[in-house]
Amino acid sequence: MVNRVVVGAHYGARDWLAQRITAVIMAAYSVILLVVLGTNASLTYGVWKDLFTAGWMRVATLLFAVSLAWHAWVGVRDILMDYIQPVGLRLGMQVLTLLLLASYLGWSVQILWR
Amino acid sequence: MSSAAARKARPKYLSLRALLFEIRLPLPGWVSILHRISGALLVFPFAAWLLYLLDASLLSESGYEKVKGYLGLPLVKAGLLLFVWAYCHHFCAGIRFLLLDLNKGIELKQARLSSLIVLAASLSLTAWFGARLW
Numbered sequence: 001m002v003n004r005v006v007v008g009a010h011y012g013a014r015d016w017l018a019q020r021i022t023a024v025i026m027a028a029y030s031v032i033l034l035v036v037l038g039t040n041a042s043l044t045y046g047v048w049k050d051l052f053t054a055g056w057m058r059v060a061t062l063l064f065a066v067s068l069a070w071h072a073w074v075g076v077r078d079i080l081m082d083y084i085q086p087v088g089l090r091l092g093m094q095v096l097t098l099l100l101l102a103s104y105l106g107w108s109v110q111i112l113w114r
Numbered sequence: 115m116s117s118a119a120a121r122k123a124r125p126k127y128l129s130l131r132a133l134l135f136e137i138r139l140p141l142p143g144w145v146s147i148l149h150r151i152s153g154a155l156l157v158f159p160f161a162a163w164l165l166y167l168l169d170a171s172l173l174s175e176s177g178y179e180k181v182k183g184y185l186g187l188p189l190v191k192a193g194l195l196l197f198v199w200a201y202c203h204h205f206c207a208g209i210r211f212l213l214l215d216l217n218k219g220i221e222l223k224q225a226r227l228s229s230l231i232v233l234a235a236s237l238s239l240t241a242w243f244g245a246r247l248w
Binding site for chain 2: 020023024027030045048049052068072075076079097100101104107108110111
């Protein structure tokens with residue numbers, strides 16, 4: 001068996017592909033949000049609140065949040081693999097990153113559905 | 115061997131001095147490292163900051179007004195502008211990388227030109243948002 005590093009990459013194209021697909025999802029969401037906000041003449045609390053309680057917007061924002069977490073996980077993992085050489089420290093930082101991203105996701109769900 | 119390259123001391127290790135003053139990145143290199151830096155900044159602290167603002171602004175009308183007032187502070191506006199630049203750069207450079215993945219624009223000349231376009235576009239977009247912000 002090849003010498004595999006547990007905190008290394010998973011030697012596959014899945015993460016690479018996932019990062020690209022989630023990027024496209026987030027780019028589409030960004031453009032849609034910008035257009036929706038741009039076409040609203042005056043932004044008030046009512047408009048803002050209605051936008052984020054609309055069913056399609058809740059789902060779209062959830063898709064964005066999931067994409068962000070997945071995309072950022074691959075990206076931050078790449079950064080840590082490049083710059084953090086001690087295996088223990090790298091593992092610790094990877095765990096912290098996962099916890100941070102999972103918290104973002106939970107917080108997003110809490111904001112969207114309350 | 116009398117070429118300049120042969121007379122240099124080898125091996126050469128990366129030092130902060132070399133990183134800052136000796137290594138000259140080509141334009142695509144700048145786009146790449148800025149993509150990385152902006153990505154890291156977007157994960158932390160900007161994502162946390164924006165989630166906090168979204169949370170507060172959606173919770174109640176008074177929260178919305180408070181966020182609006184908070185975003186009017188000069189230092190906060192500067193922070194917002196840095197976020198806008200990071201987002202725009204990450205967005206534009208990301209589209210360039212997607213095109214490179216599809217083998218579009220991989221010739222040196224095109225790659226340099228597209229890097230220049232990415233840097234200019236993200237700065238222009240930031241300036242445009244900044245102008246609307248102020």
